[in-house]
Amino acid sequence: MEASWSLPVSSLDATDPQLQQFVEVETQKQRVQLLVHHMTELCWEKCMDKPGPKLDSRAEVCLVNCVERFIDTSQFIVNRLEQIQKARPFFSESLSN
């Protein structure tokens, strides 16, 4: 899962910009789809108790919060890691090994 988040767009021959654009668009679409699937799984766990006859408003509110808090949490972790990197610059190298 992790590798697919950071899929680099392969460097294509510049003489075929149409193909290059096509690949970029498809890559973006794939990223969005992966994100939607990932978040559906996470938020289903958090927000759905026993599935009822319809999606009640409590679950809907929870799902909205879930998506937003997920983004907040991501940002929070980014900030925290940047803080740590600044405090100990060589630290992240040992982490990634």
Add this chain to the structure above:
Amino acid sequence: MAELGEADEAELQRLVAAEQQKAQFTAQVHHFMELCWDKCVEKPGNQLDSRTENCLSSCVDRFIDTTLAITGRFAQIVEKGGQ
């Protein structure tokens, strides 16, 4: 592929290294997300409350401490020759 001059090749290497670093950082963020989301977010509210934020900070820090502790212990074991 066209032959690159020395300066171009160095620049290309620099760009590749920068992209690799970015990808590594992104992967790290996603990894921490997987670890800490479950531990710290119970029912998502309409904002990140301070308890959740503290938990997330601790989660990141403690995971790093854990990694260091385990790495250190292995290094010890290897040094002592598995005794």
